[in-house]
Amino acid sequence: MSFGAFVTDLHTPSDTVEGIDLTDPRTFLAPGAELVDMWRRFRAQSPVHWHEVTGRAVPGFWALSRYDDVMKVYRDNRRFTSERGNVLTTLLEGGDSAAGKMLAVTDGRRHRDLRNLLLKAFAPRVLEPVVAGVRERADRLVRHAAESGDCDFAQDVAEHIPMATIADLLGVPAGDRDYLLSLTKEALSTEEEGQSADEALVARNELLFYFSGLAGERRDDPRDDVVSVLATSTIDGEPLSEQEIIFNCYSVIIGGDETSRLSMICGMRELIEHPEQWRRLKSGEVTVDSAVEEVLRWVSPAMHFGRRALEDVEIGGRTVRAGDVVTLWNSSANYDEDVFADPGTFDLGRAPNKHVSFGYGPHFCLGAYLGRAEISAMLTALRTHVAEAVPDGPAKPIHSNFLHGYSSLPVTLRRA
Numbered sequence: 001m002s003f004g005a006f007v008t009d010l011h012t013p014s015d016t017v018e019g020i021d022l023t024d025p026r027t028f029l030a031p032g033a034e035l036v037d038m039w040r041r042f043r044a045q046s047p048v049h050w051h052e053v054t055g056r057a058v059p060g061f062w063a064l065s066r067y068d069d070v071m072k073v074y075r076d077n078r079r080f081t082s083e084r085g086n087v088l089t090t091l092l093e094g095g096d097s098a099a100g101k102m103l104a105v106t107d108g109r110r111h112r113d114l115r116n117l118l119l120k121a122f123a124p125r126v127l128e129p130v131v132a133g134v135r136e137r138a139d140r141l142v143r144h145a146a147e148s149g150d151c152d153f154a155q156d157v158a159e160h161i162p163m164a165t166i167a168d169l170l171g172v173p174a175g176d177r178d179y180l181l182s183l184t185k186e187a188l189s190t191e192e193e194g195q196s197a198d199e200a201l202v203a204r205n206e207l208l209f210y211f212s213g214l215a216g217e218r219r220d221d222p223r224d225d226v227v228s229v230l231a232t233s234t235i236d237g238e239p240l241s242e243q244e245i246i247f248n249c250y251s252v253i254i255g256g257d258e259t260s261r262l263s264m265i266c267g268m269r270e271l272i273e274h275p276e277q278w279r280r281l282k283s284g285e286v287t288v289d290s291a292v293e294e295v296l297r298w299v300s301p302a303m304h305f306g307r308r309a310l311e312d313v314e315i316g317g318r319t320v321r322a323g324d325v326v327t328l329w330n331s332s333a334n335y336d337e338d339v340f341a342d343p344g345t346f347d348l349g350r351a352p353n354k355h356v357s358f359g360y361g362p363h364f365c366l367g368a369y370l371g372r373a374e375i376s377a378m379l380t381a382l383r384t385h386v387a388e389a390v391p392d393g394p395a396k397p398i399h400s401n402f403l404h405g406y407s408s409l410p411v412t413l414r415r416a
């Protein structure tokens, strides 16, 4: 691959961490090297940082940037709950309407029982055909892109992999897939500024309605899929409520679509920006498995998650009070110099590589195996079908304080 920088919007952070607004999506439009530097300053100057906000349900929040502190909170769902939101948006609004029903925003015994139940749908036997589908799809899409030469890697390749995979996992019939795809795009897209909130709400309701119907069908005729597991299982002898079933279908979409898609898009972009690493991958000097882990660390697709403290807790010499919002910045922890040697170097052969891109502890990503399989399939297909890739226009970053990545990545590919 050859050198060539993609052009993105710039928004330069200042020299100290004071005044940096972590709620503002524009903060994260700065070039990667500046963001790496911004987080280095947070870790050095204010690792347990009190970030004020005005005009919201809470006066501010803690921003944790060191690996050890982030892990400490991820690990501890006794003193830090997800039930009052687990990302900045919901935490600052004061809560999440799916709390206590959707896995990611449920804690305690109900979380453990729901998670054990859902794990049945993520068992290797069930995932095997899903992963085979991922490999076939990635290979076909990358081969077509390489044959046609020019493509938007985000829209022509990456967009078609995660939702199709999730549809397989959920057991969505082939005839419903386009409908589902258009709804999820409207309901969840963080890509466009000024997108109508009403349209998103309508699409979200239609999605819930759709899954309610599918759950009814699967209750009578169960298969090996997430919807069947949710529709037919019981906890303490009681079936799941209608809301639990549909919220958890929805949660697989929220959890698995954009995160995987953005990882693949950023993976492609980083290979173009680091031609020496592309050569190492292409020649087999580094394994695809190790490259997948470094893409996940480097990209940190979910920049943060968060919790509410249930009691006073000392972290890094500061007192987090009961009721405080605590945000955990994966995008900083994954670059902590106390844990990663030379963290600002993109090294596909990095070992060890204990990144926190999938979180840690009781809420560790349920789809980590699938997410890894998707990135792996994409890198394998690139290695097989592509000799060289160069940028073919500006990459378009998404606007978000939660997810990191691009909605458009025009590239020119030369066939292997």
Ligand code: HEM
Binding pocket: 074, 082, 086, 103, 104, 105, 115, 166, 169, 251, 252, 253, 255, 256, 257, 259, 260, 263, 301, 302, 305, 306, 356, 357, 358, 359, 360, 362, 363, 364, 365, 366, 367, 368, 370, 371, 372
């Ligand atoms: C949880 C990241 C792919 C489903 C999480 C968490 C992270 C994460 C950091 C922890 C959230 C927390 O602690 O509050 C990612 C990344 C992915 C990815 C970076 C792709 C590269 C997927 C896929 C699926 C999925 C493919 C499903 C098909 C979930 C679910 C949870 C979760 C259901 C909640 C688990 C729980 O609360 O027990 N993910 N994820 N994720 N993820 Fe993923």
